[in-house]
Ligand SMILES: Nc1nc2c(ncn2[C@@H]2O[C@H](COP(=O)(O)OP(=O)(O)OP(=O)(O)O)[C@@H](O)[C@H]2O)c(=O)[nH]1
Ligand SMILES: Nc1ncnc2c1ncn2[C@@H]1O[C@H](COP(=O)(O)OP(=O)(O)OP(=O)(O)O)[C@@H](O)[C@H]1O
Ligand SMILES: [Mg+2]
Ligand SMILES: [Mg+2]
Ligand SMILES: [Zn+2]
């Protein structure tokens with residue numbers, strides 16, 4: 001199974017991009033989709049209805065969405081594999097600018113909007129710097145010069161990022177992204193780790209354990225299905 | 237060196253194949269794209285700007301000198317042979333005019349910073365109200381933004397292919413723009429609703445329903461018609477500038493000949 005973790009600020013165009021990816025690959029792969037959001041999300045219903053793919057969502061509630069991602073991704077990968085998915089797409093809420101949801105395997109994609117302002121790439125820290133690919137959306141709304149200025153700014157901060165510009169509503173110029181997805185390696189679900197360093201804090205994620213899946217953690221534990229309070233878990 | 241760009245047919249809005257084998261534009265040629273609103277003019281020049289390879293809504297493909305352009309040319313702004321002025325009249329980037337141009341020059345790998353002042357000076361030839369180098373680009377008016385972006389495309393984009401989307405609609409001095417960019421060895425493509433610009437171009441592409449419907453070459457009568465219209469246009473422009481400057485139209489101004 002291939003894995004894509006898509007992150008980015010609210011309304012950057014993550015879902016619009018996901019739809020283009022699903023549209024491109026749905027005939028050759030079984031696709032599963034997970035949306036992680038804080039309070040409300042409709043992506044699972046929307047994508048399920050439009051493309052008839054497997055979808056799920058989870059609300060992180062009191063947790064930082066990336067923290068919630070660490071907890072549930074173990075179960076979620078298991079779920080997607082049990083459904084024989086060939087491609088598993090995770091859309092993160094992308095609200096926590098301290099953390100980043102990317103893993104040591106699969107592709108990490110940061111989605112940035114052309115109109116989000118010139119300083120956005122610097123402010124978003126790990127969410128940008130640990131990504132493999134940056135997709136800049138809404139290029140239909142700005143001038144070419146402005147696009148090139150934004151791209152240059154992103155390159156200044158993160159010279160090794162692969163940059164792709166698109167009108168995500170139409171899927172313009174995404175050939176290169178599709179090629180990268182096709183070439184990305186299958187994941188080994190037993191060896192999934194967080195790419196970034198977790199924040200300072202008091203639970204096992206906070207103190208730096210990078211293992212994926214709630215079984216590896218204690219403190220504030222969250223499973224893919226079920227309420228957070230039921231799993232106030234203190235280790236075996 | 238860029239000698240030609242070739243547009244290979246895609247699909248119209250209904251999904252039908254476009255009715256031409258290929259369309260090749262040569263260095264030194266001015267081309268206009270005309271057609272009703274929504275007919276796909278902007279979509280066509282966007283295809284050229286992105287060097288589309290079947291991955292846009294029109295499914296067209298673009299060749300340079302008869303060949304598929306390399307990824308380097310497609311994705312690296314410093315290598316991109318195309319500068320485009322979009323219909324856009326707003327910048328969202330919170331930078332001063334100087335800083336904005338500086339970063340763009342860097343993106344285009346231009347080292348000499350003289351070009352920045354030259355660009356602002358050129359922009360100020362196109363616009364009535366002058367742009368100051370410290371002005372933030374976010375507060376420039378629509379016409380000022382357009383003027384700055386056109387000057388930027390000419391001097392910083394400095395590309396052999398220039399695409400201009402409806403430059404007439406920005407209240408800028410159109411004639412100055414046309415004078416500066418014609419007679420170059422560039423391929424210049426105007427998307428336009430303006431008959432003067434359309435008649436002055438060597439080639440005319442007519443769009444309908446998302447597709448290229450027809451391609452015409454300028455004939456001798458059209459050159460004449462253009463000259464007449466240009467004269468008229470200058471007179472309209474003269475009166476427009478008088479009105480803009482707060483002047484009154486007096487007896488001797490009325491004598492302006494509209495024949
Ligand atoms: N013009 C234009 N609009 C876009 C583009 N991409 C996204 N949008 C619009 O931007 C809005 C937000 O897009 P989404 O794809 O829902 O963004 P998101 O990142 O998934 O948003 P959240 O999941 O709510 O954080 C929608 O109204 C889209 O139609 C683009 O490339 N061009
Ligand atoms: N061949 C095509 N296939 C599918 N969609 C198309 C095609 N050509 C154009 N469109 C879409 O139709 C819409 C209108 O096209 P476009 O903006 O290019 O029109 P225009 O001729 O530039 O209009 P205006 O004069 O108002 O600027 C756009 O959303 C564009 O993406
Ligand atoms: Mg979304
Ligand atoms: Mg248009
Ligand atoms: Zn966090």
Ligand SMILES: [Zn+2]
Pocket residue numbers: 067201202203204205206
């Ligand atoms: Zn924690």
